[in-house]
Amino acid sequence: MSGRRERTKAANRGAILAAAREVFAELGYGAASVRDIVRRTDLASGTFYNYFPDKDAVFRALVEETGVEARRRVRAARRSAHTAEDFVESGYRAFFAYIVEDPARFAFMRSNLETVRDRFGDAVLPAGTAELAEDLQAAIEAGHLPPVDVEYCAHAMIAVGLELGARLAERTPPDVDGATEFASALFVGALERRTLAVL
Amino acid sequence: MSGRRERTKAANRGAILAAAREVFAELGYGAASVRDIVRRTDLASGTFYNYFPDKDAVFRALVEETGVEARRRVRAARRSAHTAEDFVESGYRAFFAYIVEDPARFAFMRSNLETVRDRFGDAVLPAGTAELAEDLQAAIEAGHLPPVDVEYCAHAMIAVGLELGARLAERTPPDVDGATEFASALFVGALERRTLAVL
DNA sequence: GTCAAACTTGACGCCTGCGTCATCTTTTGC
DNA sequence: GCAAAAGATGACGCAGGCGTCAAGTTTGAC
Numbered sequence: 001m002s003g004r005r006e007r008t009k010a011a012n013r014g015a016i017l018a019a020a021r022e023v024f025a026e027l028g029y030g031a032a033s034v035r036d037i038v039r040r041t042d043l044a045s046g047t048f049y050n051y052f053p054d055k056d057a058v059f060r061a062l063v064e065e066t067g068v069e070a071r072r073r074v075r076a077a078r079r080s081a082h083t084a085e086d087f088v089e090s091g092y093r094a095f096f097a098y099i100v101e102d103p104a105r106f107a108f109m110r111s112n113l114e115t116v117r118d119r120f121g122d123a124v125l126p127a128g129t130a131e132l133a134e135d136l137q138a139a140i141e142a143g144h145l146p147p148v149d150v151e152y153c154a155h156a157m158i159a160v161g162l163e164l165g166a167r168l169a170e171r172t173p174p175d176v177d178g179a180t181e182f183a184s185a186l187f188v189g190a191l192e193r194r195t196l197a198v199l
Numbered sequence: 200m201s202g203r204r205e206r207t208k209a210a211n212r213g214a215i216l217a218a219a220r221e222v223f224a225e226l227g228y229g230a231a232s233v234r235d236i237v238r239r240t241d242l243a244s245g246t247f248y249n250y251f252p253d254k255d256a257v258f259r260a261l262v263e264e265t266g267v268e269a270r271r272r273v274r275a276a277r278r279s280a281h282t283a284e285d286f287v288e289s290g291y292r293a294f295f296a297y298i299v300e301d302p303a304r305f306a307f308m309r310s311n312l313e314t315v316r317d318r319f320g321d322a323v324l325p326a327g328t329a330e331l332a333e334d335l336q337a338a339i340e341a342g343h344l345p346p347v348d349v350e351y352c353a354h355a356m357i358a359v360g361l362e363l364g365a366r367l368a369e370r371t372p373p374d375v376d377g378a379t380e381f382a383s384a385l386f387v388g389a390l391e392r393r394t395l396a397v398l
Numbered sequence: 399g400t401c402a403a404a405c406t407t408g409a410c411g412c413c414t415g416c417g418t419c420a421t422c423t424t425t426t427g428c
Numbered sequence: 429g430c431a432a433a434a435g436a437t438g439a440c441g442c443a444g445g446c447g448t449c450a451a452g453t454t455t456g457a458c
Contacts, residue, residue, distance in 0.1 A: 005404075005455060012406095028314060030229025033445060044407040049447065111317075114310050115227060152363055152381045159362035160355045167354055182351045189389035204425060204434075211436095232415060243437040248417065 013051050015041050017065075020058045025108040029059060029115040063116055066105045071128050073098050078135060084145050084191050087135075089184040092161060093176070099165045100174040110166055129154050145191055157187060212250050214240045216264075219257045224307040228258060228314040262315055265304045270327050272297050277334060283344050283390055286334075288383040291360060292375070298364045299373040309365055328353050344390055356386060 019040035023032045034055050038045045052058045077094035081087040099106040109116070117126070133154040139145040160183050168179035218239035222231045233254050237244045251257045276293035280286040298305040308315070316325070332353040338344040359382050367378035 003456075008454095009405085028227065028229040030227040030231070032229070034447090035445060045446095046408065046448075047406055050405070054447085111313050113313065118310070149377065149381055152366060152378065155362045155366055156359045156381070156385065159358040163354045163358035164351055167351060178348065179351065182348055182355070186355065186385065186389045190385045202426075207424095208435090233417090234415060244416095245418080245438065246436055249435070253417085 012043060012047065015043065016048060016051055016058065017062060021062055021104055021108045024059065024062065025104070025111045029055075029112050029119075059112075059115075060120060062108060063112075063120060066109055067128065070095065070098055070109075071131065074128075075131060075135075082144075084139065085184065085188045087139065087144070088157075088187045088191070089180060092183045093180045095161050096165060096168060096176045096179050099169060100176055103169055106165060106169065110162060113162070129158055132157060148191065153187075157183075160186065211242060211246065214242065215247060215250055215257065216261060220261055220303055220307045223258065223261070224303070224310045228254075228311050228318075258311075258314075259319060261307060262311075262319060265308055266327065269294065269297055269308075270330065273327075274330060274334075281343075283338065284383065284387045286338065286343070287356075287386045287390070288379060291382045292379045294360050295364060295367060295375045295378050298368060299375055302368055305364060305368070309361060312361070328357055331356060347390065352386075356382075359385065 016037065020032075020037045022040060023036045027036065032055065034048055035045065037055075037058065038048050052061070073094045074091050077090040078087055081090050133150050136145065136148070136150045136153055140147050140150070164179040164183055168175040171178075215236065219231075219236045221239060222235045226235065231254065233247055234244065236254075236257065237247050251260070272293045273290050276289040277286055280289050332349050335344065335347070335349045335352055339346050339349070363378040363382055367374040370377075
């Protein structure tokens with residue numbers, strides 16, 4: 001239903017989320033205030049509270065929105081892989097492509113990684129790591145991968161993804177291919193040759 | 200000179216730095232206030248300003264103190280290496296050992312990585328990355344390492360170090376050896392076998 | 399066109415942080 | 429011991445954020 005009411009509600013919510021994304025990216029979660037967010041909007045301060053109870057809630061909404069989508073894409077890409085090489089490469093490519101497609105979301109995420117990790121631990125990033133760890137474990141059990149320390153490996157893969165994601169976005173044009181190749185070669189080289197094998 | 204005056208000054212400065220380290224680690228730079236820091240101390244609020252002009256300044260002092268020491272240790276370890284394997288391994292070992300030796304400093308650093316990166320860019324972390332990039336470049340030119348994308352490689356190595364540093368510290372006992380082996384195998388495997396070679 | 403419901407507005411009271419500074423306490427040199 | 433310098437103290441004025449709510453505006457149903 002496209003009642004005028006519905007439409008402005010959606011628009012207002014969207015405006016708040018977009019403003020919040022910017023503010024959190026620039027100032028970081030801790031330093032950001034509800035007022036900072038509202039000020040980037042043409043809404044009155046009271047209106048904010050019709051949409052979200054507080055700063056926490058917008059932040060959560062933002063994290064969820066972004067994280068869910070990123071995980072969906074990466075996991076979909078991984079699912080269609082059958083070699084170790086393909087598993088790693090298609091995951092990274094999907095992730096890097098998403099970053100380039102929506103840099104504002106990535107900037108927000110990256111600026112607030114630690115906040116997400118330790119104050120919203122129930123949320124998305126740990127879930128992504130856990131999923132990757134599961135997928136690695138499954139690949140090992142199926143014999144596609146040598147046994148590795150799954151926890152270290154999953155965290156290392158994500159850390160590299162986030163870091164290279166930031167780097168590749170700084171190059172012009174955004175270097176999705178180069179970063180994908182680098183990250184893939186790093187892990188595939190080590191994984192396939194069993195250099196990472198647990199003793 | 201161990202005048203009473205000198206000693207209390209040093210003690211107060213130390214108390215402020217220690218309190219600040221805790222507060223920044225727990226709350227993050229943005230959310231932390233000078234009052235939060237002072238409250239963990241038995242000093243009065245005004246006293247803080249005899250030692251530091253503001254929150255920024257304590258933060259800077261902390262970052263510098265920690266970063267300089269970490270870089271010193273890692274670079275010293277790298278200097279005495281002559282194979283690629285040794286270069287990577289001794290660097291990681293020195294870094295991980297430092298983390299375990301002084302977990303409070305690492306916790307502070309890790310909780311505020313992004314703040315350091317984008318609001319105190321002149322400071323320590325970028326310097327560490329640059330140093331590593333230099334060392335990699337030198338190793339490549341000397342023929343010890345195949346040509347790689349030095350920027351990606353340096354950032355990836357540091358990202359992995361920071362991430363595994365956090366993980367190994369969560370294990371009991373702290374798994375310096377395991378993390379060192381994992382990180383080394385990852386990069387050495389890929390570097391030595393030229394899988395990372397630039398095309 | 400009318401009116402109730404839905405939503406927006408911004409001023410309000412409360413609270414907390416900031417950096418300063420007059421005042422009190424401790425140290426030091428003699 | 430004593431006076432002067434160094435430093436610690438915490439109350440103060442100012443600024444700004446928080447969440448609320450009475451009043452105003454817009455929407456939609458009839």
